[in-house]
Amino acid sequence: MVTRLLSLKILGQHGFANWAMSQVAVLLLVSGTLILGITPEAASGQEFGRANDIKTNAAYFFYGQAGEATIQVNLLGVRASGVYEVPDSTDLGKVLSLAGGMNLRPRTEEQKRPEVTIRLYRGGQIEGDPAFEALLREILRGKRDVPVLRENDTIAVDVVRPSTFTFSQGLSIVSTLASIGLLLDRVLNR
Template identity: 45%
Template structure:
């Protein structure tokens, strides 16, 4: 009764079943996302571009979230540093000096030894240093050096070592008498 009231219904059902059978026979592929399918590594891969936007792959090493970053080709060094989280590692905690964050930008095709840029991260973020435009396969090394601090524990260690040496000296002189 239902089939007679809807004459095209049977054809539609038959078409859906056939499409399902044909679709089931086709191999399933994941959506291609950036150039990640070319990357055979266990390194972190970060993709920060809009679909269809021209991108470059940059290698970030060091104190930041190291990995391969696929970013728009117009991305500035300051923006890349912000994406990697390398700047946050230099924040001060209570009673600590600010860490010194150095950024080195290498372009392997031009020079493997000398960086194109070597500057403090703060200088780059303030715009005091003109960073070269990022290109495909550039390497950015973010190095954080935490300055040594003299704390009360260091002072206590020096005082106890000095006291131990004085007591040792008194004992030696006492035994020699």
């Protein structure tokens, strides 16, 4: 009580209240920081995954959760090509789904289905023979076992569209050649 009266005499009634509030605020800030364990460096900005290590123009996609073991795989020939950081338990089909699937164009009923080949290269290299190669339809039908993905794998998706020659295209070529032949006949036989 004596201390409070002495403080009131020195600081005045409002001055003491302001001083006490500022002391409480500092105490809460310091204790909150110590309790939560947040250092000023950690609070200023946190790095998440390995995204800050990427120094290229390639797209980077992160599909992991904090504290989860992840791997980075490279995808080429899909709608969203780039570097994918995914949980280490992710399979090939899941990564292809995350990438939006293959680059396929609409086709007419007359056109044959494209052949989609999946190639898996180990260690980030795309030279030489792939560690795994299979047609997508074989994988989807369960005829091929898909290997487990590893850190720095490269998955190349190759879409080959079989050429088709329809009757209407053939008729168009024949009519063009006939027109050129008739034109040459008229010009040369004048």
